[in-house]
Amino acid sequence: MEAIGQVLKEFRKEHGMTQKDLSQGICSQSVLSRIENNEEIPNIFVIQQLCHRLGITIDQLMVDFLPEEMFLRKYFNKMFMYLRMTKYLEIRATLEYLEERQMTHLDKDRQQMYFFKGVCSYFIDEDPETALEQIVDGLGICVSKKYHGYFDSRILLLSFAGKMSFVLGRFTDAQNYYSQSYEIFRSMMADYSERSELSNLFVNYGTFLVNQERLDLAEKVIDMGIKWNRQQCSYYKLRELIELKIRMLEAREELHSVISYRKMLRALEKIKDL
Incomplete structure (x- = not known):
């Protein structure tokens, strides 16, 4: 039961709910x-009520403790690592390995599978x-019947x-997404606070807005992306954001x-060369 709180937190976030x-x-x-x-082990009555509000069963809450689910988490983490390294063939090989074993059962896992399939395509x-x-197939999956998975x-x-x-x-569709x-x-x-891959949002959207010459909104998106990277203490996509x-x-x-941002870009390149 040591990590039940972390699993509960993940389900809460998937349902777009605050602690309140x-x-x-x-x-x-x-x-x-x-x-x-x-820091506290909940009693069974509290767990039952929390699960009911989340629209899940206690069995669904406990599935992350199964060896198979722990095994699956390891492979998803690998694919995110390959994404950061642009090793797309390795992502496809991992997808094929998981599909052969039919290991993805949770909606959040199926969504991520569709994401990585799209990346490979x-x-x-x-x-x-x-x-x-x-x-789009991945977006059609909801984490429960009651809530969308934000x-x-x-x-x-x-x-x-x-x-x-x-x-x-399809520029109108692009703007909507x-x-x-x-x-x-x-x-x-x-x-x-831990998913550095979300930096792709700011690079993709920022590029779109700059190309559309919508510079005011582009500035807000790019600045938020740079701020996000700083909070992450991450260099992932930071060079692309500064170039934008x-x-x-x-x-x-x-x-x-x-001139100031070009100096920042040169400093970043020196750091990456160390």
Whole structure:
């Protein structure tokens, strides 16, 4: 039962609920916080009520403790690592391995599978149409009948759907997907403190807005992406974000600021070379 709080927290975030939403009428928010931080073991009556509000069974809550689920988490973490390293063939090989064993049972896992399938269709097969179809299939999955899954994989799916729509010249669809992913991120930002791959949202949406010459909104998106990277202490996609910032400033002819960001870019390259 050591990690039950972490599993409960993941389900809460998947359902787009705050601690106050979930705990109201069941226990105090401070008690739920201690449960999620594994500082307190809840009694069975509290667990039953929390699961009922989440629309899940106790069995679903406990599935993450099964050896198979722990095994699956390891492979998803590998695919995210391959994504950061642009090793798309390794992602496809991992997908095929998991599909052969029919190991994905939870909706959040199925969503991530569709995301990685779309990534492979685009970057390996150079087929944005199929990639978009796979991403849309992933977006059609909800984590429960009652709530939509506003969590990291949904943001990644929406952002990538925007990118594919842009590549296919469907600019209205691209804007719709991008704005949805951006608004979800803004509303849930405090809960996404460890998923550096979300930086793709800011690069994709920022590129779209700069190309559309919508520079005011582009600045907000790019600046939030740079801030996000700083909070993560991560360099993932930071170079691309700074390059986008420079493009935007050049379009505005803000040359003094361009010089400052070019210095920042050179400093970043030196750090990466160490």
